[in-house]
Amino acid sequence: MGMIGGGRGAFIGGVHRIAAAIDGQIELVAGALHVDPEIALLSGQDLFLKPERTYRTYVEMFEKESQLNPDERMDFVSIVTPNHVHFDPAKRALENGFHVVCEKPLSFNLDEAKQLQDLVHQKNLIFALTHTYTGYPMIKQAREMLTTGVFGKLRKVIVEYPQGWLSTPLEKTGQQQASWRTDPKKSGKAGAVGDIGTHAENLAETITGLKITEVSADVTTFVDGRLLDDDANVLIRFDNGAKGVLHCSQIAAGEENALNIRVYGEKGGIEWHQHDPNTMYVKWLDKPMQVYRTGQGYMGASAQAHTRVPAGHPEGYLEAFGNIYRDFAKVLQAKLDGSEADPLHIDFPTVDDGVRGMQFIDAVIESGENNAAWTSLH
Amino acid sequence: MGMIGGGRGAFIGGVHRIAAAIDGQIELVAGALHVDPEIALLSGQDLFLKPERTYRTYVEMFEKESQLNPDERMDFVSIVTPNHVHFDPAKRALENGFHVVCEKPLSFNLDEAKQLQDLVHQKNLIFALTHTYTGYPMIKQAREMLTTGVFGKLRKVIVEYPQGWLSTPLEKTGQQQASWRTDPKKSGKAGAVGDIGTHAENLAETITGLKITEVSADVTTFVDGRLLDDDANVLIRFDNGAKGVLHCSQIAAGEENALNIRVYGEKGGIEWHQHDPNTMYVKWLDKPMQVYRTGQGYMGASAQAHTRVPAGHPEGYLEAFGNIYRDFAKVLQAKLDGSEADPLHIDFPTVDDGVRGMQFIDAVIESGENNAAWTSLH
Amino acid sequence: MGMIGGGRGAFIGGVHRIAAAIDGQIELVAGALHVDPEIALLSGQDLFLKPERTYRTYVEMFEKESQLNPDERMDFVSIVTPNHVHFDPAKRALENGFHVVCEKPLSFNLDEAKQLQDLVHQKNLIFALTHTYTGYPMIKQAREMLTTGVFGKLRKVIVEYPQGWLSTPLEKTGQQQASWRTDPKKSGKAGAVGDIGTHAENLAETITGLKITEVSADVTTFVDGRLLDDDANVLIRFDNGAKGVLHCSQIAAGEENALNIRVYGEKGGIEWHQHDPNTMYVKWLDKPMQVYRTGQGYMGASAQAHTRVPAGHPEGYLEAFGNIYRDFAKVLQAKLDGSEADPLHIDFPTVDDGVRGMQFIDAVIESGENNAAWTSLH
């Protein structure tokens, strides 16, 4: 694997490296780790990359790696830069025949996203988008139960992602994570909606198998002087007639990463909290609520395939992230081997999820600008 | 106290009787307990009412009780009938000089509510509306902390009241509670919105001290053939610029009475769940979350005044209900004595809250009929 | 009902009065409310007792009440005094033909307890001991499931009752509750073990249907100068071969009333916490844990018979206490009527539980004095 971004001062790059390393199947062999070429080289040293494969720019990386022997060159690239630097490296990677793992949201705008989607399909390459939260074993279980009719027709979805870390104008202190996330030149048109709202959207659509058709969004910037939204409350409607609420916030003071979802069908439903990801509450009309737990024998095949340790040994965010890398690696390996990939592992968010996320951002922001008028996703 | 409704087959009447009895200050002395005069009389026997004060109709009750010596006659009347039988008995009670405890929502429509409001103020009588949930000690504590600036300016409110008991067409089985609640002739224009949405509205406004200015509501009837809404998702805006979400449902299969609220200010906020009413989570930007508990010495004066037993002895719904009756009784006693009521006990929902609830119902239903257009409360 | 103790400055007397009043079936008609006759009379005024039935001493009360017409005199007496004033009034009550509700522990020592037990059986009177915690609906459910073989043979019991309120020498401040509870002349030979350890013992034996045969107890006084134990850790063995742990404490700083129990059988078991009394976790070897909730349709007959409001309306400590009074009143009424009492309501702790508790105290204290040597209950 080669990495773009993720050098000194970065957060998510280190997470990708752990996620890739955790199963011992993926090796970091090349990198263009920072927009500043000098820092890029120093970052390569930090990570014990070979100097000759520590590149000053990703343009250089693609150029040089392309010329290496197929046995030697990186198989895929991980793009862990801010949003405005997803499209160009992803495009170049695909054009040069490299598979891609890319941070979300997919791109700076919907147009870019569709270009990448076309390119992926045209080149027949593998493209994973790191909507990490769907990597949890329990989310596989939720999807299995919700999409196979266990609860009857689905009626209502409440999905929420409150955070509190931007309750104050943190970006004015120079904090790197806050700065680019609140900068429309780097994040695109959306703040909280793009950074975490898309996770909520992706989670809701993934586990229900439904599509959001339209949104009515009250989008707000609470912190004075901030350039992007830091809060949104959204009414959502699904293609099967289900209704719901999606709300996300960066000013929910005291909240960490409280991605939560509740889904109700005719006969019951589920509740899941990212903070306790190995537990799912399964509710029933006339029976006691059940508490499902990762690693137990009653869990379905997909959940089992994404669990590393027995029940009672908590798995966390890094393991969920690792599941995306492991599935990606397994599908990639099958492709390289010319074999059939195990369907249980063809299970990670793709460029199509990325396009979906950009459609969601567009619709929510447009609705917000129109005083919460209903706006379709397309 | 005299009671209207609450005879055989009723649910909430028994709750009122326990709430009134719990502190040993109020005695049930008269009743017109059922719309069917025969059942009314039998119900009186069940409750050991004197035959001469067991009335066939509330009209008769007001007539006869009015003629009794002031020492002997009932001081106030509790109205525990379905919504469409709130206005007339309340009006007659007030006109005859009786104080009133009334079930929520206040009336069948907003016009009636305003008439009652005028009458209460004109007659200078005491009128309590049993929005029970604000009777919990912890709600007093939440209000104290949220309205005194502990968390800075309030920014966001998430309030929810999911129930699952009407997930199926229960009203078609003849179940009495389901039948009148889904009947527009008895409940008025709203189903879930009137029955439990108003509780959520009342709770949010009570503890924040803010007023909802407008709503954008997606109102749905999920169960085929049902005549009133059984679900609503509502964007809300407050008079200080705060935003929020209110959702309520009777088709959230597997939920009981999950009235929950989260409020976020600039520096922190609170979270409370009716199912565990003696606990409140107090969140902070940069400090560990705290867990407040009913009965502890650090609780404020209002919470203390509404707590009966030491910390660790759970108080529940009936005690919260009892707090409304006890406060009402104390204020009534002061009025009868010509003394000053203790401000700590002038603390129960009134006819004004009732008008507010009817405005909320009107706005939500109107918004729902207009595809969630923003609609003001007035 | 007449009451002994429970006047000014008391805690548990008020709880008894609420518990008795809650269902509107019991009326307080007489009282000897304080050891100081003057305070006794003032306390009677506080409670609106008739002056002629506000007695200066319980001796006077029994004498006078006995002479009243059966229709008029109190049917039973509630004894809510400190431990050393249980025996004499209880004995006199029984000798005068009054039924009794008595606070726990039953008496000052085992010998007294056995005398009362003999007297109750000899006089064929009704005697309820207020081990309140077994009054919760969920405890009825636990007992039903544990004693009917749902989980196979029971193997292990963990029961605990940590409190923190005596972490400091509170008794030296003159606090009334602390003073008598730490005074061997009023409490007897045990402090924490008698006050709360007996609740744990009673709970464990009640829900399992098993008997503790022997204990190995490490009994400690942590607070300097305190005269009775404030902490005990106890190994317990049951008559069916089950093993367990019982620990109780008054110096578990930060704990309220954390009476908790876990029971494990061959196939699963239960977990219950007094702080959330309407919830029980039902665990299984190979199936998801279930969460039972008070008021739900799947609850058994005994739980249903002791529930007042629908699921989702939390019932608390006062309702559990009220269940003891209600059951006592129903059995008493049946006796007065000469009818058969409903078996579902012949369900409250009796003098036999009281004797059991005194045996437990004796064994634990004796074991503690012998460096935790195994000591039988007898």
Added chain:
Amino acid sequence: MGMIGGGRGAFIGGVHRIAAAIDGQIELVAGALHVDPEIALLSGQDLFLKPERTYRTYVEMFEKESQLNPDERMDFVSIVTPNHVHFDPAKRALENGFHVVCEKPLSFNLDEAKQLQDLVHQKNLIFALTHTYTGYPMIKQAREMLTTGVFGKLRKVIVEYPQGWLSTPLEKTGQQQASWRTDPKKSGKAGAVGDIGTHAENLAETITGLKITEVSADVTTFVDGRLLDDDANVLIRFDNGAKGVLHCSQIAAGEENALNIRVYGEKGGIEWHQHDPNTMYVKWLDKPMQVYRTGQGYMGASAQAHTRVPAGHPEGYLEAFGNIYRDFAKVLQAKLDGSEADPLHIDFPTVDDGVRGMQFIDAVIESGENNAAWTSLH
């Protein structure tokens, strides 16, 4: 690193490999992966080990690796075999100058443990024992708060480790994990006490900084025909006068890995549950309980140093395990570099903890055989 054990059919070996890989600092280069040489070789292929460094026995591994160039040979060995195969490979490793990571309990008996302890100190080598649970960031925080007097003198410790997986005679089905753990020839004299009781003991002593001086243990085998204990209830006394309870079980049907600890001091205390390892409840005599969370800015230096991702991204068992490997690797690297190790990373269980664990096992089993007589640890 080289690995002994952990080949096909093993559980904990894979966990060690993930823990070692997670930070990208440690590479598996050699292995003697199974007692059966054929399976050892196949297991090496599974893991892409070089054939020439896939050994048939650990004896062969030490012999061959010792002869390699220091740059090339493994720096340390991980011993992940059943208990009876800890001593010999550890001894040989140390004698050959290899550092060691070893599974717990340290050895088959106390005598072996002391021999290893002497050898480690004599050879001045690094020896880590994988008591994983002390690797959690929150455990570092607990230790910091409990050992610096935040809560005053510590008085009481409740530590428990219930599991349910051996509720049935699983060992008779041939299940590999169950088989050796219930076989005295492989596990030594203790079953549950050795496998999980030692974790509880290690956790209690680690976070309190106290030493258990004596135990009174009720040790039981509940499953017919089982050769080792599957349950123990233990009274414990500490060197500062604190008292406590330790209980562990493999027959607590329905429990996973419920390692829980509560510690009470004069002013407050802590509560932690392994199932939710990023949360710690901090209790106070007169203030609201606080909820500490991994990754927050208020966490102490040691916790921060062992945290990989920001608050709200759950870290789990594998990360805690990885902390032991990372600390071990940092100390090892310092030693190889001749530099001073960072004190924040000289923080993993050692051979001394291992000796302590064996003393605990000896004392508990001896006490159990003597009807719970108090037995000292030495």
